[in-house]
Amino acid sequence: MCRLYGFRSSYPRKIECELIRAENSLLAQSVKDAHGHSHHDGWGLAIHNGTRPHVVRQARAASQSMAFRWVSAQVHSCTVLAHVRHATIGELSPENTHPFSHGRWIFAHNGTLGAFPALRERILAETTEDQRDAILGQTDSEHIFHFLLARAETQPEKPLIDAVREGVTDLVDWARQEAPTAEIGLNILLTDGRESVGVRYGRTLWYTLRDRVHPCEVCGGALHVEGVPPVDYHAIVVASEPITRSEPWESFAEGAIFRIDPGARLHVETL
Numbered sequence: 001m002c003r004l005y006g007f008r009s010s011y012p013r014k015i016e017c018e019l020i021r022a023e024n025s026l027l028a029q030s031v032k033d034a035h036g037h038s039h040h041d042g043w044g045l046a047i048h049n050g051t052r053p054h055v056v057r058q059a060r061a062a063s064q065s066m067a068f069r070w071v072s073a074q075v076h077s078c079t080v081l082a083h084v085r086h087a088t089i090g091e092l093s094p095e096n097t098h099p100f101s102h103g104r105w106i107f108a109h110n111g112t113l114g115a116f117p118a119l120r121e122r123i124l125a126e127t128t129e130d131q132r133d134a135i136l137g138q139t140d141s142e143h144i145f146h147f148l149l150a151r152a153e154t155q156p157e158k159p160l161i162d163a164v165r166e167g168v169t170d171l172v173d174w175a176r177q178e179a180p181t182a183e184i185g186l187n188i189l190l191t192d193g194r195e196s197v198g199v200r201y202g203r204t205l206w207y208t209l210r211d212r213v214h215p216c217e218v219c220g221g222a223l224h225v226e227g228v229p230p231v232d233y234h235a236i237v238v239a240s241e242p243i244t245r246s247e248p249w250e251s252f253a254e255g256a257i258f259r260i261d262p263g264a265r266l267h268v269e270t271l
Contacts, residue, residue, distance in 0.1 A: 001039070001111070001112075002039055002083060002084060002110045002240075003026060003029040003030065003033055003039050003110065003240040004081070004084075004098070004187065004238075004240050005018070005026045005080075005239045005243070006080070006082075006108070006196065006237070006238040007237050007238075008079055008191070008235065008236050008260045008264050009078050009210075009235035009236075009264050010078065010232070010234045010235065010263055011078065011225065011230055011233055012076050012225065012226070013076070013213060013223075013225050013235070014075060014076050014224035014225070015080060015224075016072050016075065016224075017216050017218045018237070018244070019045075020073070022218055022243050022244055022245075023245055024243055024245070025243060026062070026084060026239075026243070027062055027084075029084065029240065029241055030061065030062040030084035031063050033240070033241060034204075037086060038061075039086040040060075040061035040062075040064075040084075041059070041061070041087040042057065042058060042059045042087070042092060042094075042096070042097035042098075043057070043058055043061070043062035043068050043082075043084045043085065043097070044057035044058075044082065044083050044097050044098050045057075045080070045081075045082045045099075046080065046081040046082070046099040046101060046106040047075055048077065048078075048080070048081075048106060048193035049079075050078070050079070050193045050194060052104060052193075053101050053104070053105075053193065055099060055101045056071050057094050057098070059093050059096070059097050076226070078193075078264075079196075081099045081106050081107075081108050081189055083099055088112045088140075089116055089138065090137055090139035090140075091138065093137065095137035095138075096142070100142050100145045102131075102134050102146065102149060104192045105149060105190065105191070105192050106190075106192075106193075107141075107189065107190045107191075108141075108188070108189050109141035109144060109186070109187065110187040110203050110205075111183075111185020111186050111201070112140065113175060113182075113183075113184060113185070114175070114179060114182030114183035114184065115175040115179035115182040115184075116140035118179060119171075119174055119175060123143050123144070123147050126147060127143075127146050127150045128150040128153065128154065131146035131150040131153070132146065144171065144186075144188070145190070147171075148188075151166065160195060160259070161197050161257060161258075161259045161269070164190065164199065165257050165271055168188075168199055168201065168257070172184060172201070172271075184201065184202050185201065185202035186199055187199065187200055187201060187205050189238060191260075194262045195260070195262060196260040197259050197260075198258050198260075199257050199258075199271065200254060200255070200256045201254070201255060204240055204241065204251065205238065205239075205240060205256075206240070206241060206250065206251050206252070207236055207237065207238045207249065207252060208236070208242070208248060209234075209235075209266060210233070210234065210235040210247075211233065212229075212233055213225050213229050213233060213235075214244070214247060217244055217245060234263060234264040234265055236260055236264060236265075236266050252268070253268075256269070256270060256271075257269050257270065
């Protein structure tokens with residue numbers, strides 16, 4: 001079990017308060033989530049400028065890391081992934097800490113593929129050599145990331161959402177065949193800085209849509225943007241738990257797969 005956060009907007013915004021200062025910020029969730037669990041085994045923050053990502057990760061609790069607070073305070077972007085880890089598979093190390101990156105892609109996962117030890121070789125066999133060689137750690141999450149990238153790369157004519165849907169469906173089917181009673185948690189977020197695809201499977205996942213820059217409930221309504229945002233502003237926040245209290249949040253349905261297009265608009269389908 002982990003907690004994740006994704007932000008996508010059509011105009012850059014600071015998100016420090018959502019990560020650090022809000023009542024249910026990602027930092028607060030790392031200490032104690034809605035179920036009373038802590039997520040103290042690592043943190044990571046990925047910022048995408050549209051051409052390449054910048055990722056910072058530490059294998060320590062976000063609540064004990066000044067770096068987490070400092071990096072969060074610097075973020076001013078249209079595309080952000082953040083994650084706090086509760087380790088299930090893989091030792092505590094930066095290589096096993098989310099978000100993962102490869103080329104222009106960044107990825108975060110909340111959940112556990114319980115059948116992973118039995119499925120690892122099958123997953124690797126379905127992953128291209130270049131993507132296999134890029135795996136640096138031991139987690140099910142990183143293997144899933146490169147497996148999905150391989151699916152997308154070998155089917156360039158297929159929309160990303162369809163390649164991810166087929167890959168996740170195969171993982172679920174293989175897991176049920178190999179270990180019918182094993183846990184399957186596959187909440188994922190994958191983005192190249194322009195298009196994002198996510199899945200809710202086996203864990204809570206919420207979202208809020210914004211058609212204007214959201215006034216910060218911590219900072220007395222500050223907008224946290226530079227200059228004047230465009231009239232046609234759109235943003236979406238995706239998180240394991242609702243972050244803010246002053247705006248409506250909706251839960252993705254179990255088994256939902258969704259796409260956030262380059263204009264930061266949400267499209268929801270089913271697996």
